[in-house]
Amino acid sequence: MSRKNQELNPPKRRKTSKGDVSVQVDKDRLRLYWRFQGKPCFLYLGLPDSKINRSVAQAKAHQITIDLATGNYDPTLEKYLPQSVYSPNKSTIWELYEKFWAWKSKTESITTQRSSGNYRYAIKLVLRYQKVDDLAVSGVSQDFVYGFVKWAKTKISHATLTTYLCLLKAIWDYAKLNPNPWNVTTKAQKLKTPPSPFTLDEVHRIIDAFHNHTTLFFYGDFVEFLLCSGMRIGEVAGLKWNHVREDCTQIWVSECLTKGQTRPAKSNSDRTINLSPRLTNMLLKRRSDYSHLSEYVFLSSRGLAIDSANFRQRWRKVLDSLGITYRKPYLTRKTFISHCLAKGMNPVDIAKMTGHDVAVLFKHYSGVIENLSLPDVF
Known part of the structure; x- marks a missing residue:
């Protein structure tokens, strides 16, 4: 050469x-x-x-x-x-973000790749609006933001836009740029009717379908545990054997597994759950068959921790085959809570068991039982 x-x-x-x-x-x-x-x-x-x-x-x-x-x-x-x-006003958006994230990572105990990605997606959308790779901070004015919001409404959902505006506002707040051009509100869209929880019949059909499926049977216990515990998907996916009592009658929920990353459970969600005999027997059998393979209780067909994105695809496939109206897997949690309330369980006990704030539980599930309301105790 x-x-x-x-x-x-x-x-x-x-x-x-x-x-x-x-x-x-x-x-x-x-x-x-x-x-x-x-x-x-x-x-x-x-x-x-x-x-x-x-x-x-x-x-x-x-x-x-x-x-x-x-x-x-x-x-x-x-x-x-x-x-x-x-100098923030002499920086570009990416330069300001890098400085903001370095500060945030140092001052906050929990900063994940996912949360970093959300900030980046928000910035990328702004740059997509301008059709540039980077943009001077000084070029972001109130008029610029109004134009961006109008354009973004045609590209993303109202909820996502609201989230992005909050994230961008946080970056500018960190730099103490006043007035903050991202301090805007968007007109709320008409609220959609929330999806109904699965009926008792649908729950049984879904569990049976996974257990008896020729290729997706390994998800059977995972789906059954979701529907019978009211835990979040990440909490069940991240459940480890060292968080399960030896006799499998009790578990400690303290972590979530999301996009391959383990993080602490949501604020005030650390809790102990006493399991039903049904779930205890399930875990006893799994401990005998699988505990030597992985630290995780529930595994994919490859012996790895369950990936929520892959699971959602299989979930849709099974619901379609059953002719059941599609609802996201997260609705397994709402289904459990709704049926517990319908059976007359104490809402405070349910909140403790599922890691919910009691006031939030009343707000979102008060329609499940007639005349259910917060008590006047003072």
Whole structure:
């Protein structure tokens, strides 16, 4: 290979070692990359790729490397940003987001890849509206936001738009940009009638269909446990054998498994559940047959933890085959609670068992039983 061709084909990027900071080129601009506490970190310098600017970038990379080694690292990145980049109004949306997320990851105990993705989706939608890869923060005005909202209403649901506006507002609030252009409200759409819980007959048919299916039978116990416990899908998927009492009469719910990531259960949802004889016998059999295969109680056909996205596809397939009106798998929770209320169980006990706030349970399920209302105790 000629020397000229060697110059046109730079060597492949070397994997960054732990504690090292590498200089990278992204869209003809220099950025730094490193890992901190297992998470990837980026610092966008806003400098074009040139010999002089690479020297500047290397010096900044050296500073961060030393701080990582000596314990003086600043996770907010404020220490490493030149004033021209740090000034929010002189930054781009992506630069502001990176700084915001570094701060959020440091100050909040729970930050997941999923929540990071939601912020990114919101930003990507804004950039899609403008048909650009990045946008100056100073270019986001009140009029810009009104135009974006009008356009976005034709692209995404009202609920998703409302969520994205809240996320974008949070980023601008962090930067203390006043007035915050994202502080807007959208006209609420007409409320849809909430889906009805599954009937007793439908519950039995769904459980039987999964247990007797030629290829989906391994979901049978998972579906039965969902419908008979009222637990969230992620809670059941994330249930581990070390959270199950030896005699399988009781479980401890403290984690959720979502998109392959384990995270703590929702706020105030940690709880102990005393299982029915039906579920106890199920777990005793599963412990005998499967506990040596995985730490998880319920497994896919490949012996892995159940993936909720894959399960939803199978769920739809079975409901279609039964001629049952499609409702999302999450409705198994509403179904359990509704039937418990219909049998006269104490709502407070149900709330404790399912990890619900009592007031929320009354709000969403008061229509299940006539004259059900919050008691006047004072």
